[in-house]
Amino acid sequence: MHYFSETPSSKHDEAVISGILRGKRFSFKTDSGVFSPKKIDKGTEILVNELELLSSDDVLDIGCGYGVVGISIVAEVNSITMTDINKRSVNLAKHNLKLNNISDKNIDVVQGDVYENVKCKNYDIIISNPPIKAGKDLIHRIITEGHLILKENGSIWMVIQTKHGAKSLAKFLEGVFGNVETITISGGYRVLKSVKKV
Numbered sequence: 001m002h003y004f005s006e007t008p009s010s011k012h013d014e015a016v017i018s019g020i021l022r023g024k025r026f027s028f029k030t031d032s033g034v035f036s037p038k039k040i041d042k043g044t045e046i047l048v049n050e051l052e053l054l055s056s057d058d059v060l061d062i063g064c065g066y067g068v069v070g071i072s073i074v075a076e077v078n079s080i081t082m083t084d085i086n087k088r089s090v091n092l093a094k095h096n097l098k099l100n101n102i103s104d105k106n107i108d109v110v111q112g113d114v115y116e117n118v119k120c121k122n123y124d125i126i127i128s129n130p131p132i133k134a135g136k137d138l139i140h141r142i143i144t145e146g147h148l149i150l151k152e153n154g155s156i157w158m159v160i161q162t163k164h165g166a167k168s169l170a171k172f173l174e175g176v177f178g179n180v181e182t183i184t185i186s187g188g189y190r191v192l193k194s195v196k197k198v
């Protein structure tokens with residue numbers, strides 16, 4: 001069973017994990033059938049800690065999993081939309097907002113394929129630890145369709161293991177956005193950022 005199934009059927013194996021992100025401790029309920037259920041993914045941790053955010057930012061957490069990215073930055077931005085194809089992940093993300101005492105009207109958590117159920121089509125930042133195992137075509141959709149729903153000067157931030165094709169991902173980002181910056185190279189991961197220029 002893949003972590004990117006729409007409806008995981010694996011036997012439940014719930015756990016609560018915690019970690020420090022951007023200097024604050026957060027807890028997350030996890031389960032089988034979702035990405036990185038035993039600990040916060042190292043790539044996600046590197047990505048989250050590198051993000052440059054403004055209090056006016058409307059942010060889209062694409063492929064939100066059980067909510068690490070969105071939940072760790074929600075207090076720093078104007079709004080967060082979190083979306084994932086995996087229903088179990090979406091339910092966990094909703095639960096984890098409550099677990100971390102977050103009840104803000106500017107949060108939307110929706111299930112769907114890539115951006116299909118995202119209501120707002122105008123973001124300052126899109127953040128993705130992409131589902132490598134789901135294949136290149138899907139990752140390319142996250143980038144090309146993401147470009148369409150970013151504001152002018154909006155940015156997409158992605159993390160990928162160097163050995164999982166960071167250089168070809170950077171090339172694809174550059175092809176779509178006309179620019180790409182390597183924000184950091186750390187522990188075998190790269191954080192990449194592209195900005196929408198018009």
Ligand SMILES: C[S@@+](CC[C@H](N)C(=O)[O-])C[C@H]1O[C@@H](n2cnc3c(N)ncnc32)[C@H](O)[C@@H]1O
Nearest residue numbers: 004035044063064065084085086113114129131
């Ligand atoms: C590498 S995981 C990252 C999860 C989470 N953001 C984190 O960092 O812990 C990628 C996520 O993309 C989701 N995903 C896979 N295919 C998708 C699709 N077609 N549309 C939306 N999300 C998808 C998976 O279910 C998974 O939760």
